[in-house]
Amino acid sequence: KKVPGARPEYFVYDGRDRLVLRQDGEMRRDNKWLFHRYDALNRTVLTGFYRRSAPLDREQLQAVVDAFYHGALPDDPKYHEVREKGSGTLLGYTQRSFPKVHSAQQYLKVYYYDNYDFAHQVGQRFRSTEGYANRESGVRGQLTGTKTKLLDGSHGWLDHSYYYDAKYRLLQQVSAHPGGIQERSHYRYSFQGQVLESRTDYSGPLSLSIGERFTYDHRDRLLSTEHRINEGDWVTLAHHRYN
Numbered sequence: 001k002k003v004p005g006a007r008p009e010y011f012v013y014d015g016r017d018r019l020v021l022r023q024d025g026e027m028r029r030d031n032k033w034l035f036h037r038y039d040a041l042n043r044t045v046l047t048g049f050y051r052r053s054a055p056l057d058r059e060q061l062q063a064v065v066d067a068f069y070h071g072a073l074p075d076d077p078k079y080h081e082v083r084e085k086g087s088g089t090l091l092g093y094t095q096r097s098f099p100k101v102h103s104a105q106q107y108l109k110v111y112y113y114d115n116y117d118f119a120h121q122v123g124q125r126f127r128s129t130e131g132y133a134n135r136e137s138g139v140r141g142q143l144t145g146t147k148t149k150l151l152d153g154s155h156g157w158l159d160h161s162y163y164y165d166a167k168y169r170l171l172q173q174v175s176a177h178p179g180g181i182q183e184r185s186h187y188r189y190s191f192q193g194q195v196l197e198s199r200t201d202y203s204g205p206l207s208l209s210i211g212e213r214f215t216y217d218h219r220d221r222l223l224s225t226e227h228r229i230n231e232g233d234w235v236t237l238a239h240h241r242y243n
Helices: 025-030 058-068 119-124
Strands: 010-013 019-023 032-038 043-051 107-113 139-151 157-165 170-178 181-187 196-201 208-216 222-227 235-239
Touching: 010 058, 019 058, 025 032, 119 139, 119 157, 119 170
Parallel strands: none
Antiparallel strands: 010 019, 019 032, 032 043, 043 107, 107 139, 139 157, 157 170, 170 181, 181 196, 196 208, 208 222, 222 235
C-alpha cells in the first residue's frame, strides 16, 4: 500500500488469506515486521515484532510463509494457536503458526477469549458490588483479558480483564496502570441496554472513586449526565434538550 508522503507498506498473508506480517517504512529501517497470530476462529491472539538475521523483501518473505504452510489443509493445527500451559508455550499460547517468536520481549499484545484461565486474572478477580449485576460465567466468544507491552524499556506489561452480564454486556473492567495503580470500572444498564450508572475505583498509590449517572428520554436519547467523586454530592455536568 502506498499513501502520499509515506514509504510503501508491505503485507504478507498465509494460506487462509489472513494477514501474517506487515511492515511500514520505519520498521523497514530496523529490519522488523509486525506479526499477527490467530486462534482457530481467526481471532487475533498474539502480535509483536518479527526480525530475521538477513533482510528479505516482501516477495521473498511471502515465499517463506508459503513454504512453512506447504501441504497444510485449512484446518491444520499449524494455522492456529491454542491456550495451553507448560513447556513449549509462551504467554499462555502454543507456538505452532508462523512466525515462531520465542522471546516474550518481542511481543506487543496478547488477547484471551472464552474463559478466565490466564495468569494475570488472579490479581484481577471479579468483585460483586451492591447495585450492579453479577457476572456471567459462560462467556464463550467474548474477549476476557489482554496484556499490553510497555514501550518504556522496562519490558513490563499492563494487564486487563473484562467481565460480562448474562446479555454479554461489559459489566466490570479491571486494568493495571504504571506505578501499581489498579482501575476497576463497574457498569449498570437499562433494559434497553443504555448505561445508567458507572463507577470507577482506583486503588494502590491512588485511592479514588468516580461515579457517573445518565438519564434518557422515551426515545432513548441522553438527557443528563451527573458526576461525583468518592461519596460527594452528585453534580450535573450536562443536560440535553431536543426539538
